[in-house]
Amino acid sequence: MGHNKPNGGIERFKKGIHGKHLKYAAIIGYVQKEDFDYWFLQINDWIEELILSSPDYWQAEDKLIKQAGQASKQLAKFESNNIKIPAKTHIEKIRLFHFWISLV
Numbered sequence: 001m002g003h004n005k006p007n008g009g010i011e012r013f014k015k016g017i018h019g020k021h022l023k024y025a026a027i028i029g030y031v032q033k034e035d036f037d038y039w040f041l042q043i044n045d046w047i048e049e050l051i052l053s054s055p056d057y058w059q060a061e062d063k064l065i066k067q068a069g070q071a072s073k074q075l076a077k078f079e080s081n082n083i084k085i086p087a088k089t090h091i092e093k094i095r096l097f098h099f100w101i102s103l104v
Contacts, residue, residue, distance in 0.1 A: 008046075009027045009029075010027075010047075010062060010080060010082060010096065013025060013027075013082060013084075013094050013096060014057075014062070014082050014083070014084055014085050014094070015084075015085055016084060019094060022094060023093070023094060023095065024094070024095050024096075024097070025094060025095075025096055025097070026096065026097040026098070026099060027096055027097070027098050027099070028099050028100075028101065029098065029099070029100045029101070030100070030101050030103050031076075031100050031101065031102045031103060031104060032103050032104065033104065034104075035102070035104065036076040036100055036102065039100070040064055040066065040076075040078065043064055044063045044064055047062050047063050047064075048063070050062075057085055059083060061080070061081045061082065061083065061093075062080055062081075062082050062083075063080060064078040064079070064080050064098060065078060065079050065080065066078055067079060073102065074101060074102045075099065075100065075101060075102070076099075076100040076102075077097070077098070077099060077100075078097075078098040078100070079095065079096065079097055079098065080095075080096045080098065081093050081094075081095050081096075082094050082095075082096060
């Protein structure tokens with residue numbers, strides 16, 4: 001997640017750089033070190049820091065939510081519900097499906 005430029009995947013969807021007119025989209029990530037739990041906690045910690053520093057922009061809904069029924073140790077599934085910025089209304093969201101593939 002970028003503080004000075006939109007370089008985080010979730011951030012680019014929130015700003016409409018990707019999927020501007022979509023209500024649903026997917027992000028595919030490749031885990032090259034550590035494991036899914038490590039990155040789940042790390043990303044949600046980064047989002048928590050952003051919530052504290054920019055509460056009008058980042059909210060708890062931006063955090064990743066684990067999905068039940070992991071397919072295998074090579075694939076993890078998460079979701080997030082992100083309010084688009086700028087949004088015409090507070091309910092203008094994009095639901096992101098996050099699929100992570102382990103290369104470890």
